Amino acid sequence: MAAPGLELLFSLESRGFSKPQDPLICFIHWELVSSGLHCFGRGEKAGEQDTGSERLPDGWGDNKELYTLRYGTDASRFLLKALTVEGTLIVNIMDLRSEKVCDLTLDVAVYVDSAHLQQYDRVYKSPSHLRRLLHSDLIAPLLGTKEERKASSEQEQGPPNRDPLRVPPRVTGGWRTPPGDLPYGAADLDPLGGRSGGMIMDPFHAGRSRPRIDPTMGFPPGSVPPGARFDPLGPLGARQPGPDPDHLPPPGYDDMFM
Template sequence: MQLLDPSALLEQLPRLLPSSESTSGEASGSSSSQSGSTVRSPHDALALLVHTILTRLSFRLTSLSDDPSDTRVQSYPNNALPSSWNASGPGSYTFRYAHEQSSLTFLVKIVSLGARLLIHATALESNRTESYEVETDRFTSRNYWPWPSTTNEPLVNGFVSSSRLSDFVFGFQVKIIQKLVPGLRKDGYEEVSENDQGSSAGPSSSSQSQQPRPARPHYPEHDPDEAYPSPLAPRRDPLIIGDRDLDPLGRGGFGGPPPLFGGGPGRLPGGDDGGGMIVGPNHPMFRDRFQQPGRIGPGGGMVPPGARFDPVNPFGGPGPFGTPGRPGGNGPLGPGGRGPRRPNMGDPDWDDMPPPGNNNGYDDMFM
């Protein structure tokens, strides 16, 4: 069992109240002495719980006075409270402690503000004060007290739940104990972090444990018909054929007349954007073979300037599709003449054999 487990605290808490014998022997007939053995209110219960926590951690009660000039050290066997411990309650409670692992004197002052309880603690030799603020109704049952009662209900019924008790202990440990006595060593005790239990350190800490999830990055979709300003921007894959015929919204598919030679809606026959199921001479899979050097895409950047290159196409010579000039054809230089040279493509070298009977083309190969 852990040192500050709720069941362990509730077991020891009644043993810290003044006994009936001690109260009867002090100022017989005094109402304050008789009330010392009774937990009269939720404020009494939480103040007694604070004293129980410190007792479990080996803090030794030395006085119930907050007077700085009162340096008397009194003896309280087993840290049992005197009959006057709640004489000023439920407005305020005062406890003074010493600890064997520190040379400091610790003063705990508990003040009631309506339904809230402010727990202040300090070392009298220092100028630092630690505070822990709680709502009494969050941890205690308002209509249960006083205890013991004539109904003999167990003390655990005076608190909301064991988990709420754990929350109170956690907040008191983080806000008070670990700041007054850091590195406290005690069997069954371990220091905790404020992030270990978000709902324990106070009402505002529960929101800190729920961090917003990072937004997913947004990648805008690209319209294939949109021109890219940079030559290095991605281009449509010219080998995709017929995808727009499956578009039911009319981008060259079922919503309108089918484009001719891969053209999109509203384009002239022989369009060059690709995507249709009809592949014509101006389809990008052919056109992109002869794109400008330096462009990224199929065939782009493959021919360095000045290199010898034999263009391959099904419709003509080295120029655009359909341009005459293939050996044996009727080019601008006459039968068998060479076609116009494309920029940066070097001197075309026709290595294929001329058609039968075409000596001009054959001679041209060996010129």
């Protein structure tokens, strides 16, 4: 099945069909347009006032041996050349920016019934196969698949409704400290009370793993000569003491009458 809209284009152009390759060019043109391209005219040279259109330009079929059409988007331009050689149509499309080229050779008699050039419902043979062939050999290599084009467009536009001033939504499960930051005040910022501690700064980074200090090595480590008698500095145990929650009690906290 051909892309929707081809029948309307065919009705506008079929009066000028005189060779079997004419409706084939019409089919190829509409597949390119349906893939997001517009036609910017015929010939290799761009005009001063080229405007993209879904229709074929005037005079596109004047040369039955070589069809030359220009296509593109706002950011890219493509040149299509279709050469007729002994019953075949050699289709060549080049990306003018990257100079990437894709080509395809079609047996005209396999896809077009030359006895019904003006009858849309009878002129095309195996339109579904022709459409798949055009997309796999010409359109996808140049433009990417439909899914790839959609993903690329969404990436250029950015996330929908993204407001740079909006605060990101809270992660389910409570406040999470950003990686690499010390959790000072995390308990006061967590509305669910999932943390302990308070606003007291912990110079020993309580709660984090750290190497044990060998008291026999002196301070700084290595300051005691080997074999020397040395009373270890202390108290040093398996872990450094954390801050005492009562270091900064509120005024009168121990007054039973308050």
